Amino acid sequence: MATAQPFDYEGLFANNAPFTARAPNRRAKYDFAVAYPDPDTLPLDELVDSLKAALDREGKDLAYYPDPSGMPALRQLVVDKLARDRDIHVSIDDVVLTSGSGEAIGMLIQAMTNPGDVLLTEEYVYLGTLRQMRRYGAEVVSVKCDDDGIIPEALDSTLQDLKDQGKTVKFLYTIPTFQNPLGWTMTLERRRKVLDITGQYGVPIFEDDCYVDLRFEGEDVASFHSLDDSGRVLYCGSFSKIVAPGMRMGYLVAPPDVMGRAFSFKTPSGVNQFAALAIEEYLKNDMYQHIDDQNQSLRAKRDAMLASLGENFGDAATWSRPEGGLYVWMTMPEGVDLAALQEQAFNEGVGYYNGMMFSPEGNGKNMARLCFGHPTTETVSDGVAELAKILTKHGVLGG
Ligand SMILES: Cc1ncc(COP(=O)(O)O)c(C=O)c1O
DSSP: OOOOOOOOOTTOSOTTOOOOOOOOOOOOSEEOSSOOOOGGGOOHHHHHHHHHHHHHHHGGGGGSOOOTTOOHHHHHHHHHHHHHHHOOOOOGGGEEEESHHHHHHHHHHHHHOOTTOEEEEESSOOHHHHHHHHHTTOEEEEEOEETTEEOHHHHHHHHHHHHHTTOOEEEEEEOOSSOTTTOOOOOHHHHHHHHHHHHHTTOOEEEEOTTTTOBOSSOOOOOHHHHOSSSOEEEEEESTTTTOGGGOOEEEEOOHHHHHHHHTTSOSSOSOHHHHHHHHHHHHHHHHHHHHHHHHHHHHHHHHHHHHHHHHHTTSOEEOOOSBSSEEEEEOOTTOOHHHHHHHHHHTTEEOEEGGGGOTTSOOTTEEEEEOSSSOHHHHHHHHHHHHHHHHHTTSSOO
């Protein structure tokens, strides 16, 4: 039989559907690139037991499509947790479960952005968010930060400049706790100022609080959401950091008018009910104990990374000392190109993400995010030593 000519789809695609390569996840021997949690503290047996208990009780309901907003009992758990831990008081109607908080972020970006609108971020920002902002045509503008968070004067002058240029700013996206990738937690004073300044320009805040439970040192800082009583703060959170990213479960919290629009971009038929049942049943019994266990392990890994950076990099670099979260932000002298070396380092056994990947303006090639959540404590130490060796070999360190 003659082989048919492949069908030509050219000319049939939607204008807003760029070809997107699908690269599988790669992991180096020493993997500091991706913010994975600690695999050894994943509650696998407990999740199986919880799923079994939940299925025994309500498994036959899997014959139905789930609630479009996500399992009510898990949304109630979110409501109760937010009230208890973040002083956020909302009802389950204000909460929609999403396929990881990545979906929540995408829904809000799509609901609020026309191509060319400005979205503000911190100086370096979680690259999943940055990609989605770009994907939907936003002009992404970053605001300078220091170790206390967004610098108020910089925020004010950026907003004034944009106003003078006649540009529309749709929201400020912030990761105020254990900022990804910078690692700091924004102080209360800064949060108040940021709320105040954005308020003067009529700009909402989108608070991404997905790391807030991973605190192993210091005190929690009040959420932006709790400091506002006007509905100007939108909020998302995730179960990726306290259960597992593989479960793909997060949530968006927004007032009805915003949620109604964002919901139009939600994948239909709710979220995976299997995952929702297991998470709800597990967390209602064991949440805080599990968070404590996980954080003890993360603290040991953070300490191992800081110690190994001290031993192997000395004063050739500076780095953050996060009180929680999953990563350290390393800065090398100007002129060092960690972007150019990234692929080489990966091939030689150490994965990291260079700063440019997180910068809306493409800055930060002398910087890198090093995640310590997934490797063992020993592997963290060895991996940092290996990174130093690789950088020495390529003439960036020592000599
Ligand atoms: C700041 C931030 N927000 C959101 C996400 C998305 O996580 P998920 O979709 O797994 O909830 C991540 C993932 O690392 C993140 O770092």
